[in-house]
Amino acid sequence: LVIAVAHTGISTDEITSYDAQENAAYYLAQIEGIDAMILGHQHSHFPGDFADIESIDNDKGLIFGVPTVLPGSWGSHLGVISLDLAYDWNTGEWEVLDGSAALVPVDADVETHPLLAELVWPKHEATIEYVRTPIGWTDTEITSYFSRIMDNPVTQIINEAQMWWAEREFAGSEYEWLPILSAAAPFIAGRQGPSYFTQVQGDISIGSITDIYIYPNTVYVAKLNGEQIKDWLEAAASNFNQIDPLSTEPQHIVNYDFREYNFDVIEGIDYVYDITRPAGQRLISATFEGNPLDESMEFLVVTNNYRGSGGGNFPHVADNVILATTEINREAIIKYIQYIGEVDPVPTNNWKILPIDTTGPLLYRSSPEGVGYIERNAIRGIDFLEVDEAGWGVYKVDLVELAEYIEEAALQEVN
DSSP: OOEEEESOOBOOSOTTSHHHHHSBHHHHTTSTTOOEEEEOSSOOEETTSOOSOTTEETTTTEETTEEEEEEOSTTOEEEEEEEEEEEETTTTEEEEEEEEEEEEEOOTTSOOOHHHHHHHHHHHHHHHHHHTOEEEEEEEEEEOTTTTTSOOHHHHHHHHHHHHHHHHHSTTSTTTTSOEEEEEOOSSBSTTOTTOBOEEEEEEEHHHHHHHOOSOOEEEEEEEEHHHHHHHHHHHGGGBOOOOTTOOSOEESBOTTSOGGGOOEEETSEEEEOTTSOTTSOEEEEEETTEEOOTTOEEEEEEEHHHHTTTTOOSSTGGGEEEEEEEEHHHHHHHHHHHHSEEOOOOOOOEEEOOOOOSSOEEEEEOTTHHHHHHHTTOOSEEEEEEOTTSOEEEEEOHHHHHHHHHHHHHHHHO
């Protein structure tokens, strides 16, 4: 039997498209000789989520006749593949006569297997002890509640740590003279629902770092010029919807179909987005030390292996990697916090949305817990409206008032 175990999901987009290459199972199933597939990566469910698609049988769990499971995420489901086999005594080979796949939900009623619990328990306890190891302290609320509409402490602490790491890595090298920038995204910012946001304050443990940087990426560094970095920022601006300032209808600022882990914030430069413009034209200003970015400027940009290998389909990055390490990004953050001791990742507000007046309301959805964050930090320009049927906190955003708040906060920080 040939069982394909693939870290990939399901997409029916064109085979050459980025989404199909990220989620290749629809085409993988068409390769002759594969008897079953076990999938991941997409955090979706199959059978279940992919109905009314040619050659996909959601009832039997088949893709082009191949029994397939895509069992959610975080242990939410058990994927079960059933194969009806016959042995050919003449050829000495097995034949798959029929097959099916199903998902079994894992909930509180599912009993722990006692032998498995016995085997795992010592490692489990050692892991718990490790992740609770304290490494530092912060008075700053490191949250991602509003990370997709304003600069935030999550990307700030990641970028500070990555720049600190790079300064030591490149000291005395041929690249020592190049300015160092850093790119990071708010990795936990609503993808799994209204409770899926970063919230760290007080004691920082090793486990806290996973709340800040959930993926086990490794550090990559690219050498790029100013124009290439502008293209990078423009790609990240797909985070936003195009806003019509004259519309009287409510408009959501953020394109929630765009993954938050692709909304890169690049520290070390200053830039502004105009979200009334279409995708590809939203970056209206990008400067380094007061000078507009251009092709004559060169930088080192610290990122991760996902982006450095083409993940997210960002231009230029993968073609210009000068350093691909096995250093885990999380480990760099841990070392930085251990070195500093008490960290204070107050956002530099180096990126902004151009303040615009709109006829109708601008909306943003986040965790309902964001209400307390607004109140504790006296943030103006973001007002809580309601909790919707799906449990999201819905907020009204006044970009003009928010810009005034950010400017005043920056002045207070300087003083």
